[in-house]
Amino acid sequence: MHELYLARCIISGVHKALADETKGQDVTDVRLRVGKLDAVVTETLTFLFNAIKSDGGLPNAGLTIEEEDVRCVCDDCAQKFTVAQPVFLCPACRSAHVTIVQGRGLTIVDITTTLEEPDHADPCIN
Amino acid sequence: MRIPVLTNLLEESDALAATNRQTFEAAGVFVVNLMSSPGAGKTTLLAKTIDLLQSRGLRCAVLEGDITSTLDSERLAPLGVPVVQANTEPFGGDCHVGSHFVRAAIEQLPIHELDYLFIENIGNLVCPAEFYLGEHRKVVVLSLPEGEDKPVKYPLMFRECQACLLNKLDLLPYLDVSVPLLRERISTVNGDMIVFPVSAKTGIGLGTWIEWLEHGRQELQARHVGARHDVS
Ligand SMILES: Nc1nc2c(ncn2[C@@H]2O[C@H](COP(=O)(O)OP(=O)(O)OP(=O)(O)O)[C@@H](O)[C@H]2O)c(=O)[nH]1
Ligand SMILES: [Mg+2]
Ligand SMILES: [Zn+2]
Numbered sequence: 479m480h481e482l483y484l485a486r487c488i489i490s491g492v493h494k495a496l497a498d499e500t501k502g503q504d505v506t507d508v509r510l511r512v513g514k515l516d517a518v519v520t521e522t523l524t525f526l527f528n529a530i531k532s533d534g535g536l537p538n539a540g541l542t543i544e545e546e547d548v549r550c551v552c553d554d555c556a557q558k559f560t561v562a563q564p565v566f567l568c569p570a571c572r573s574a575h576v577t578i579v580q581g582r583g584l585t586i587v588d589i590t591t592t593l594e595e596p597d598h599a600d601p602c603i604n
Numbered sequence: 605m606r607i608p609v610l611t612n613l614l615e616e617s618d619a620l621a622a623t624n625r626q627t628f629e630a631a632g633v634f635v636v637n638l639m640s641s642p643g644a645g646k647t648t649l650l651a652k653t654i655d656l657l658q659s660r661g662l663r664c665a666v667l668e669g670d671i672t673s674t675l676d677s678e679r680l681a682p683l684g685v686p687v688v689q690a691n692t693e694p695f696g697g698d699c700h701v702g703s704h705f706v707r708a709a710i711e712q713l714p715i716h717e718l719d720y721l722f723i724e725n726i727g728n729l730v731c732p733a734e735f736y737l738g739e740h741r742k743v744v745v746l747s748l749p750e751g752e753d754k755p756v757k758y759p760l761m762f763r764e765c766q767a768c769l770l771n772k773l774d775l776l777p778y779l780d781v782s783v784p785l786l787r788e789r790i791s792t793v794n795g796d797m798i799v800f801p802v803s804a805k806t807g808i809g810l811g812t813w814i815e816w817l818e819h820g821r822q823e824l825q826a827r828h829v830g831a832r833h834d835v836s
């Protein structure tokens with residue numbers, strides 16, 4: 479329900495991250511990582527992003543949303559596990575005291591632009 | 605070319621919330637963000653809670669997140685406490701109270717003269733759970749008629765909150781809901797959740813809730829006094 483707000487945050491986040499010489503219209507894709515616990519309606523977010531991106535100065539940008547599984551670590555026995563159902567119990571020792579280590583939060587991962595890669599580019603970034 | 609970013613999408617909102625928190629710490633005001641589905645009893649509980657705190661000589665204020673009306677603010681008016689109405693954005697942000705509303709409320713309130721600030725969030729079990737406002741505690745109100753499945757259906761809300769008020773306990777004889785089952789469901793989602801079965805109508809159970817609030821506030825005050833000593 480706050481997906482329009484999130485769509486606006488994507489646009490402002492992209493502009494903030496772009497170096498001055500890069501124009502918004504060069505952006506072809508924005509990759510967003512969404513924790514499954516955040517219960518974002520991805521179809522709605524994509525629809526709203528597409529609806530406002532031209533006014534937001536990103537007319538050619540697509541939006542790629544990656545959903546991240548919820549993972550926890552047990553506070554009592556340190557077991558790591560994936561939470562498929564909303565049951566936050568340690569599968570090893572049944573402890574209910576667990577800490578979420580993944581699957582909560584929204585992150586702009588990277589931005590793809592039509593600009594050429596500079597020669598001295600970091601080899602880790604493809 | 606791919607430009608790595610890796611920034612939190614809610615960076616701005618979170619940064620403002622952190623500023624709010626600093627203000628609350630410096631003023632020694634304990635801030636509680638009260639959330640629930642519509643009609644679970646937030647306003648009724650607030651009225652009772654504030655009345656009980658006032659009888660102990662404590663000073664309270666409310667940030668009222670109601671989207672479309674000032675009805676809840678009017679209900680709190682007889683208590684004589686400052687109430688700031690957050691008229692939420694006409695479109696876009698109208699599913700939750702944002703950290704910028706809280707910032708605006710701070711400007712309007714005698715923040716240094718307060719012991720408690722209660723934020724009545726917008727009736728919704730999904731969106732408000734996502735946003736940190738700078739509060740000290742997040743509390744969810746779940747009323748018994750809503751049924752036992754809510755913690756499992758809205759896990760983010762029940763993970764984020766430190767306490768749950770199980771409200772409308774007076775209605776138990778008329779409902780098919782089981783309090784032990786509800787407690788069990790809450791603990792499978794959040795084993796650290798503190799649960800207070802209460803009735804805002806009859807006042808039952810509110811004593812332990814008030815003690816919990818006071819415990820939190822006294823911790824804050826101890827930090828506050830400690831910080832003042834450090835400076836001097
Ligand atoms: N029987 C009973 N009714 C209650 C109790 N608490 C609240 N109510 C009633 O439930 C209805 C809704 O209560 P509110 O306090 O307005 O609920 P709210 O969560 O503030 O609602 P919104 O702000 O609209 O989301 C009112 O008619 C209250 O009188 C309770 O403990 N027992
Ligand atoms: Mg209300
Ligand atoms: Zn364990």
